[in-house]
Amino acid sequence: MSADATGDAYVEFDRVQKSYDGEVLVVKDLNLAMPKGEFLTMLGPSGSGKTTCLMMLAGFETATNGEIRLGGEEINDIPPHKRGIGMVFQNYALFPHMTVNENLSFPLEVRGMGKDERESKVKRALDMVQMGEFGNRRPAQLSGGQQQRIALARALVFDPSLVLMDEPLGALDKQLREHMQYEIKHLHESLGITVVYVTHDQSEALTMSDRVAVFNDGVIKQLAAPSDLYERPENSFVAQFIGENNKLAGTVRALEGDIATIELADGGTCRALAVNCGDVGSRTLISIRPERVIIGAGGDENAATAEVMELIYLGDHIRCRLRVHGNDDFVVKVPNAGDESKELTVGQETTISWHTRDARALDPL
Amino acid sequence: MAAQPAPGGLTTVDGRPLKQALAEAQARAKRRAFVLVLPLLAFILVSFVLPIGQLLKRSVYNPAFSENMPALVQWFRENPRGSAPDESAYAALASDLKLIRKNKTAGIVGTRVNYELPGTRSLFTKSARKARKLEPPYREALLKVDRKWGDPLLWQVMRSASSAYTTSFYLAALDRKRNADGEIVRVEKERQVYIKLFKRTLLLSALITVTTLLLGFPVAHLLATLPLRYSNMLMIFVLLPFWTSLLVRTTSWIVLLQSQGVVNDLLVATGILDADHRIQMIYNQTGTIVAMTHILLPFMILPLYSVMRPIDPSYVRAARSLGASSWTAFRRIYLPQTIPGIGAGALLVFILAVGYYITPALVGGSTGQLISNLIAFHMQKSLNWSLAAALAALLLGGVLILYWLYDRLVGIDNLKLG
Ligand SMILES: Nc1ncnc2c1ncn2[C@@H]1O[C@H](COP(=O)(O)OP(=O)(O)OP(=O)(O)O)[C@@H](O)[C@H]1O
Ligand SMILES: [Mg+2]
Numbered sequence: 001m002s003a004d005a006t007g008d009a010y011v012e013f014d015r016v017q018k019s020y021d022g023e024v025l026v027v028k029d030l031n032l033a034m035p036k037g038e039f040l041t042m043l044g045p046s047g048s049g050k051t052t053c054l055m056m057l058a059g060f061e062t063a064t065n066g067e068i069r070l071g072g073e074e075i076n077d078i079p080p081h082k083r084g085i086g087m088v089f090q091n092y093a094l095f096p097h098m099t100v101n102e103n104l105s106f107p108l109e110v111r112g113m114g115k116d117e118r119e120s121k122v123k124r125a126l127d128m129v130q131m132g133e134f135g136n137r138r139p140a141q142l143s144g145g146q147q148q149r150i151a152l153a154r155a156l157v158f159d160p161s162l163v164l165m166d167e168p169l170g171a172l173d174k175q176l177r178e179h180m181q182y183e184i185k186h187l188h189e190s191l192g193i194t195v196v197y198v199t200h201d202q203s204e205a206l207t208m209s210d211r212v213a214v215f216n217d218g219v220i221k222q223l224a225a226p227s228d229l230y231e232r233p234e235n236s237f238v239a240q241f242i243g244e245n246n247k248l249a250g251t252v253r254a255l256e257g258d259i260a261t262i263e264l265a266d267g268g269t270c271r272a273l274a275v276n277c278g279d280v281g282s283r284t285l286i287s288i289r290p291e292r293v294i295i296g297a298g299g300d301e302n303a304a305t306a307e308v309m310e311l312i313y314l315g316d317h318i319r320c321r322l323r324v325h326g327n328d329d330f331v332v333k334v335p336n337a338g339d340e341s342k343e344l345t346v347g348q349e350t351t352i353s354w355h356t357r358d359a360r361a362l363d364p365l
Numbered sequence: 366m367a368a369q370p371a372p373g374g375l376t377t378v379d380g381r382p383l384k385q386a387l388a389e390a391q392a393r394a395k396r397r398a399f400v401l402v403l404p405l406l407a408f409i410l411v412s413f414v415l416p417i418g419q420l421l422k423r424s425v426y427n428p429a430f431s432e433n434m435p436a437l438v439q440w441f442r443e444n445p446r447g448s449a450p451d452e453s454a455y456a457a458l459a460s461d462l463k464l465i466r467k468n469k470t471a472g473i474v475g476t477r478v479n480y481e482l483p484g485t486r487s488l489f490t491k492s493a494r495k496a497r498k499l500e501p502p503y504r505e506a507l508l509k510v511d512r513k514w515g516d517p518l519l520w521q522v523m524r525s526a527s528s529a530y531t532t533s534f535y536l537a538a539l540d541r542k543r544n545a546d547g548e549i550v551r552v553e554k555e556r557q558v559y560i561k562l563f564k565r566t567l568l569l570s571a572l573i574t575v576t577t578l579l580l581g582f583p584v585a586h587l588l589a590t591l592p593l594r595y596s597n598m599l600m601i602f603v604l605l606p607f608w609t610s611l612l613v614r615t616t617s618w619i620v621l622l623q624s625q626g627v628v629n630d631l632l633v634a635t636g637i638l639d640a641d642h643r644i645q646m647i648y649n650q651t652g653t654i655v656a657m658t659h660i661l662l663p664f665m666i667l668p669l670y671s672v673m674r675p676i677d678p679s680y681v682r683a684a685r686s687l688g689a690s691s692w693t694a695f696r697r698i699y700l701p702q703t704i705p706g707i708g709a710g711a712l713l714v715f716i717l718a719v720g721y722y723i724t725p726a727l728v729g730g731s732t733g734q735l736i737s738n739l740i741a742f743h744m745q746k747s748l749n750w751s752l753a754a755a756l757a758a759l760l761l762g763g764v765l766i767l768y769w770l771y772d773r774l775v776g777i778d779n780l781k782l783g
Binding site: 111 | 677679680682683684685686687688689690691693694697698701702
């Protein structure tokens, strides 16, 4: 972690819990510390408590237990309008009865800013998102992407140092989404703001963030930089949730240093990095990324026979579904090298292999 | 559009104009739709357009005099306004009196004149009875029957009644009349009732509209924001009044508010009031306001609710996150979005209140009566239907003007009734 509870943390959740009905905890013991200027993404399946966390930070929900701190000060009892946090909503929440200019000038007005200063600030914010000519339109007269930009400009116009975004790109098509991802990232860098971003699109999380917090069921499963998250998942949920993943179930038979020897369900054995597999005798799931599997006997200790079940042509590569150690869903990506002699056919038996460092023994799901 | 070469517009592939082709294609569907709504159209025509037309006509058209007094009508036509009744006028009058005696229409004619000059009905019936014995010179003869026949005001009234089309009912409805010279003047102070009642009706209706808005707004907001199981319950309470008879509801207010009623008893029992100073809360304006506010409340709540329901809570949240206090967020963001509902509810309640009859009649006493009670009085008691029609037409006109004003100020497209 780049910041801890006592250090230079700007946003801090300290053992925060939240329950709406007194029966179910939708956020369980959340600890999170963000330094100033970080872009942190909360990623997770629907209902995992991401929005709830964001709402607690913004002040629209109260934490049932624990402390939330902003810039070192506890903000649990500060009403939302005094927190000075910018927020972008999933449906944009642009005020329909106001023009774009009025929307943007609203946060400045409630802060008692003079007319001239307001106008120049609104103009600057609109130019920042390249919407300078649209000031006199109503939100209903704008396209989804344009509304999104206005919402962004409105959340930034009063110079908040922390901005929260709850699935701001969820309603846009893929191309526009990628473009806006780039723009948001760019604004984050040029303005030096701290951003908490919520999404359930993993590629969005991986491309934009400094760090990603993977949520499941009210718990942060892993908080790490995107590359760590993909390459070094700490548990089966993260391995499964981020990117594609092959699972092999088994039981730990021996542990030597950080290498575990695992007996698989069909009696075969496999060596893997002992990341999160418990002691000898405990059940485990081995995770191997599809692109790390080698067709043929190129890997070191781990080789297995595989039967080709299905081939899907995807242009740059071919997706092969194999049966490996009794698992029908083992996927390998074979680069399209144009070498016909190496081409696989359905029903064919072949050998595959992988390096021990690419196999991670994790907790059973 | 710019790419269209043909000046005649678009055509189909076989060369027919597109508009024509479309119209033909849709004609069948339109005919069918028309046949389906035909019964409704007929119903509206019979039950709405015709009665209102009748009413409007009756307010300016009353042939009771002109049909029964032909000779006098003839004389009025030949002699311009201002000419004093001469012997020929009295001769015409005498012949008409004989005629109405024969036709037994003296009462009808007398009633018509009596509308504008009280106390003249008997003059006609009495004189008609003696008409057979009238001999020339008629002037003396008639003046001997009753001196009132010489009254210039009576002649002025008969002149105005001699035309079936008249504005005198509208004048009466506005507390005006014509004097002997034909000028429009106000009626005597003690007989000026209608303007006062119009004013009171408008004022009380406005007051009731405001109270229903004040009471209904929070309820509608609760309805729109509570979780479904609570809001359903609350909705039932809002709709409950619709399931009980209007009379029951109104009389229950009597039970509650009368001077020996529940509220006064409670106040006395708790020592807040002393037994000799019970508050008069019913049979006056207070009664009318309280009971009508209660009865009209759902008409305010429902349009408000239908506007508030779809307002996303994230608007207010967005405003709060942008730095607005909850009051500012309400005033600047939430309230403006409910305007269509406020407009619709207010218009609905106001229009209903302006024409309300039964509740003020039951709990209004004398000071809580509205204009509709007088309309009913003229329909049922005094049988002056033309005056009732004129009053109703004025009311209708007022409501239409209001509707027009609303359209100019808020825009009728912004109205949302549900
Ligand atoms: N106002 C509320 N009252 C009761 N329960 C709620 C409320 N809001 C959310 N929940 C529950 O809390 C849990 C977490 O919800 P939350 O909205 O934080 O999920 P999320 O991670 O944002 O999901 P999504 O990706 O679908 O937006 C869910 O089980 C949800 O049903
Ligand atoms: Mg959410």
